[in-house]
Amino acid sequence: MSTISTHDTHHDDHGHHHETFLTKYVFSQDHKMIAKQFLITGIIMAVIAMILSILFRIQLAWPDHNFPLLEQLLGKWAEGGRIRPDFYLALVTIHGTIMVFFVLTAGLSGTFSNLLIPLQVGARDMASPFLNMLSYWFFFAACVIMMSSFFIQTGPAAAGWTVYPPLSAVPKAIPGSGLGMTLWLISMILFVASSLMGGINYVSTILNMRTKGMDFWKMPLTIWAFFLTAVLGILSFPVLVAGVVLLIFDRSVGTSFYLSDMVFGTQIMPNEGGSPILWQHLFWFLGHPEVYIVIMPAMGLSSEIIAVNSRKPIFGYHAMVYSLIGITVLSLIVWGHHMFVTGMNPFLGGVFMITTLIIAVPSAVKTFNWLATLWKGNIRFTPGMLFAIGMVSFFISGGLTGIWLGNATLDINLHDTYFVVAHFHLVMGSAAIFGMLAGVYHWFPKMFGRLMDSKLAYLHFWVTFVCTYLVFFPLHFLGLDGVPRRYYAFTEFEFMHKWMTVNKLVTWSAIVAGLAQVAFLFNFFYSIFRGKRAPQNPWESNTLEWTTPVERIHGNWPGEIPTVHRWPYDYSKPGSESDFIPQTVPFSETMSSNLFHDFEGNTEAEQIQREWNAKNDPSKNNE
């Protein structure tokens, strides 16, 4: 491969650059540093979004109490120690936006795609390091702009994270739809630009820069997941930008793409001929793939971690890849299930129900394959493994309720209730967060050359795992009782009063889960500087990233990039002495464990193996 070799020499020349603090830590073009920048920004945003969620959970649990502290913290947003209704909606909106976009898209994909793609496919860096750097800084700017909306007179956007017009388009409708919404839209455009730059980079790196021998069917499932996620993002994010630009026009220029027939008080609005449903189509055309953009990297990370720590090949590698492809394709044609009761043509509702329920099949295949991977494994409960198991559990619990919501008939009564809240917080929120945490614990040594403390990690896992279920499981029943989401208080309807105690339980669980994250944060930042030094391959894993030196040099491998000879899941192969065989080990060194299947029809290699078997272990030739 000539491209690879020229790349090699190129990097040897540049290997001894003098790096300043600015080029190494701030405007870095090294994919590993950019990954860390994404991760730490993502963690900070996650903590902010978590605190926001605890604020509104406090309001829901004690709607009649005053908390003087809240007034000290939030000022006019919580006059008299009670959160104001419009600020409550702002909290909900920004919590959702941050979590979905900044944490689970940028924080998850941005971190692990950047870190693992070059390392696992065997490349010196991303296809375009500069674009990669730009991607981070656009994301950073998006975060700053989003957070700045807390410091303006009218407050942050408050129309829900889906920002449906007209509520989001008309400042008269809610204070947050003033400057706050403008900032939201600008932030979102920057964010989409960031994720496009990232996505294009990921795709081109995976397609063009794989090392010698790394064909598609030798890529770890992480790479498959990142690849398909990036493709999905490239296909769907531009549609959101289109939608956002039209919304900006409606808000600032006076067009009527989404607006028509509106009267506020007695003021008749001039807009005519638009349709609010159009926004919903454009938004969910991204919005639904978006939830798979969030969950697929988590699936990839968990697949890898489960295989490594079960000391077993992932069960049904091909089925895992095909189900990922299936999910990618189907996810583009299911967006209408968010719109069953919006007044969209009911016939469309029927069609979207069919496509939506089909997507449950590849998801089921993935789940069963994970379970089959655990079967007869030799499971090491490393922190990463615990979180990966937690991820599978949440994916099952939350995924099953998707079968309810994907069914248009049931959705009539469940739409926009707490059932939906419970569903997506489990299947995409918690599952993706757990996938991300699994990844952080597992690849921390690759990022910082040190190990995180496992005992604190166990504490972190168990408290978070239990509390997450305590938070979201009871919420299903509120939804089944017809309690709508985004309600500021459950005081005005008599039938909701019986849920007050449940709300208190949920809030307390959320607070405890929030505090448990302190264990993670302490562990994370402490271990960066003071953690135990990691060996080169702490988890005895097969993939390429563990062949790089612990020092994490620029260009990843000091000498030549290693060649790949086998798939990444040769764990506990019969006939092999050690229970893992890295991808870089050629078959000639593992004659005792080779299977004819490994040679993919290479008759010459099969012949050599047959001869070797005849000499050493004649029984094996019978197969």
Added chain:
Amino acid sequence: MSLIKVIGNKAMAALAVIFTLFSSTAVFAQEAAAIAKPVDMEPVYRSTIFYVLLFLLACLFIAIVGKALKVYELTRETQGKSEGINWDLINAVLFVIFLIVGLYGVYFEYTVHGKMILPEAASEHGKKIDQMFEITLILTTIVFIATHIVMFVFTYIYRYNKARKAYYYPHNNMIERIWTIVPALVLTVLVLMGFLTWRSIFHKVEDPNNKPLSVEVTSSQFQWDIRYPGKDGIVGKKNYKLVTSTNNLGIDFNDRDSQDDLVADEIVLPVNKAVRFTLTSKDVIHSFYMPQFRVQLNTVPGMPTQFEFTPTITTDEMKAKTGDPNFHYVLLCSKICGTNHFNMQKVVRIVSEKEYEEWLTNQKPYLTDDLRKAFNLPVTAPAKPADSTATASVKPSAENQLALKK
């Protein structure tokens, strides 16, 4: 070996100290309780610093436990025993405990919170929805329980053991085919049922002899306006451009059908008669949600939507069924619509045909004398209903409002 002794002694000493501390504070507490009157702890519980200190205390406790574990592991090491604590075993056992407690938790949720959910559907199509609901509930619960049992049993049985090697089992096409096809078949059944039910709800063939009752609902921040047709059975035209302070909905009174339309401050419907709601919105998107009837549809400005259904249980019957004398059907908004989204409600009453007719005669028309002037219509208002009945019509709604506030 002496090291162990020292540690052992230290541990014993520490234990003794802790024990004496604990017992003495307990004694103090008892004494204090006996002598002093109970202190009002309310301000303490409300202060932030109290919780911060509690949290720091918890952190300290965790740090101490962590250090103790470390000391324990180090001593094991110095003793030459290879393994400290078997965390694989501990985590595997914790997963089993989680499974057992979790299964009980699920049972608790299904039986206790499951009883608190909506009563049976009070509409014809709602019964079909409830049927689908039950089938889906049973199927998903089976899968939910089974997969979790399998997963946590596997993690226990196959926990790490140095002596064992995992079973190299990369794939089995047969098994994979089975668990692709079986879910696909089950989902096909669900899809078909769902699709047919969905069609039956939204594609109604109209019977010209038995037209559904038409009611128009207009949502605005944060109220519902209800318009009943007059004698003609048709709700007349409206146009948002006609909205004024007196003509709140922008009704076009030049349309003859509009002239007899009635204002209603609650939704009253006859039982077992189809009703078609035409849903419109004045400002932002709202959602017309009546959970007890399994009815939900967004109200969209500029795009009227329609939902047709047949209520089957009167309010009084439902009061008896639920055993709740305060029960009433509600209409609420389920699409985020602004600051008062959480309090946008209307009482719905299902009554017998006779009661409905009676109630209807007491409702006033939208067309007032002021509006007649505005639309250049002759001010020959139809005979107003007698005063006594007018007050009677107001009364039940006032009661309902009271019930809501409770």
